[in-house]
Amino acid sequence: xxxxxxxxxxxxxxxxxxxxxxxxxxxxxxxxxxxxxxxxxxxxxxxxxxxxxxxxxxxxxxxxxxxxxxxxxxxxxxxxxxxxxxxxxxxxxxxxxxxxxxxxxxxxxxxxxxxxxxxxxxxxxxxxxxxxxxxxxxxxxxxxxxxxxxxxxxxxxxxxxxxxxxxxxxxxxxxxxxxxxxxxxxxxxxxxxxxxxxxxxxxxxxxxxxxxxxxxxxxxxxxxxxxxxxxxxxxxx
Amino acid sequence: xxxxxxxxxxxxxxxxxxxxxxxxxxxxxxxxxxxxxxxxxxxxxxxxxxxxxxxxxxxxxxxxxxxxxxxxxxxxxxxxxxxxxxxxxxxxxxxxxxxxxxxxxxxxxxxxxxxxxxxxxxxxxxxxxxxxxxxxxxxxxxxxxxxxxxxxxxxxxxxxx
Numbered sequence: 001x002x003x004x005x006x007x008x009x010x011x012x013x014x015x016x017x018x019x020x021x022x023x024x025x026x027x028x029x030x031x032x033x034x035x036x037x038x039x040x041x042x043x044x045x046x047x048x049x050x051x052x053x054x055x056x057x058x059x060x061x062x063x064x065x066x067x068x069x070x071x072x073x074x075x076x077x078x079x080x081x082x083x084x085x086x087x088x089x090x091x092x093x094x095x096x097x098x099x100x101x102x103x104x105x106x107x108x109x110x111x112x113x114x115x116x117x118x119x120x121x122x123x124x125x126x127x128x129x130x131x132x133x134x135x136x137x138x139x140x141x142x143x144x145x146x147x148x149x150x151x152x153x154x155x156x157x158x159x160x161x162x163x164x165x166x167x168x169x170x171x172x173x174x175x176x177x178x179x180x181x182x183x184x185x186x187x188x189x190x191x192x193x194x195x196x197x198x199x200x201x202x203x204x205x206x207x208x209x210x211x212x213x214x215x216x217x218x219x220x221x222x223x224x225x226x227x228x229x230x231x232x233x234x235x236x237x
Numbered sequence: 238x239x240x241x242x243x244x245x246x247x248x249x250x251x252x253x254x255x256x257x258x259x260x261x262x263x264x265x266x267x268x269x270x271x272x273x274x275x276x277x278x279x280x281x282x283x284x285x286x287x288x289x290x291x292x293x294x295x296x297x298x299x300x301x302x303x304x305x306x307x308x309x310x311x312x313x314x315x316x317x318x319x320x321x322x323x324x325x326x327x328x329x330x331x332x333x334x335x336x337x338x339x340x341x342x343x344x345x346x347x348x349x350x351x352x353x354x355x356x357x358x359x360x361x362x363x364x365x366x367x368x369x370x371x372x373x374x375x376x377x378x379x380x381x382x383x384x385x386x387x388x389x390x391x392x393x394x395x396x397x398x
Binding site: 031033070095096098100109111113114123124125126127128129136138 | 283286342346382
């Protein structure tokens with residue numbers, strides 16, 4: 001009986017996501033009323049890295065990352081609709097500081113800060129708000145299928161998607177899309193193909209690249225963003 | 238003086254005394270009924286970096302927000318009277334009602350300093366009061382990316398307007 005009750009409880013809670021760590025349910029706002037999700041506005045955002053290659057990498061209720069990279073671009077949406085049954089509507093999320101929102105619904109924080117983003121009702125009342133921390137990116141990491149990569153081994157004809165992730169001073173991953181430039185040492189050994197053409201302001205490459213082994217040999221792949229960079233040796237067998 | 242005049246004067250004096258007594262009694266009873274009304278601000282959000290609050294001054298950094306609850310009490314009993322926030326028409330600070338009754342979100346839009354106020358009214362007995370709060374919004378300050386970072390115009394943040 002106890003087992004049955006526990007299983008029932010877990011099933012019920014699963015529907016609300018607590019039994020499954022995989023389900024994204026957004027981030028609860030400071031007022032505890034609404035839930036917000038992180039929106040990847042471009043591919044150079046590690047928060048959406050687990051769905052790279054899919055048609056819609058924003059089709060999840062993603063939690064906000066602990067912090068975004070200074071200068072990166074991101075979006076925030078309020079989950080669900082607000083209001084009575086007759087007038088339910090989606091609320092837009094806006095930056096408190098206008099300069100943090102260079103384009104509507106696209107946010108960029110240009111220095112380390114704690115910035116607030118507010119979902120307001122048409123009456124002007126605040127429905128809820130979230131705090132986003134922006135930290136300086138001081139290092140970069142190459143990631144393959146969610147795991148940090150120090151060397152890449154490929155077979156001839158094999159393809160993988162490699163991502164670049166900015167890190168803060170404590171080594172924590174930072175959300176938000178940065179512009180990247182990818183290059184390979186010897187394209188007769190390994191060939192790169194831009195995975196997503198979209199990046200902030202269509203400038204540079206996305207945060208991920210598709211690499212294909214062309215012929216046996218050694219080479220490297222490099223991602224650069226401003227003065228930051230990461231280089232990974234590649235061995236093709 | 239005629240007797241009737243003296244009676245009239247006495248009667249007027251008595252009436253005046255009664256009016257005074259009635260007014261005084263009314264005031265005393267009213268004061269006793271209303272009791273002492275107090276109002277306090279409480280911060281209900283987690284204080285962010287650079288934020289501070291005392292009962293008459295609030296400091297936050299531009300781009301931040303703080304949630305305040307305005308607590309009105311009479312004779313020590315918390316009242317749910319209607320509170321109306323008043324913010325001057327400025328780009329510095331906005332005060333918005335939150336969904337929770339008598340909670341307000343103060344947002345710092347631009348650096349500056351101004352006064353906001355909260356007006357409270359008890360509908361039944363017309364107890365009114367207005368409490369003021371000085372708000373200071375600080376600038377985020379100048380910032381230069383460290384040499385090894387890409388926080389500046391170098392490459393990251395291609396979305397510059």
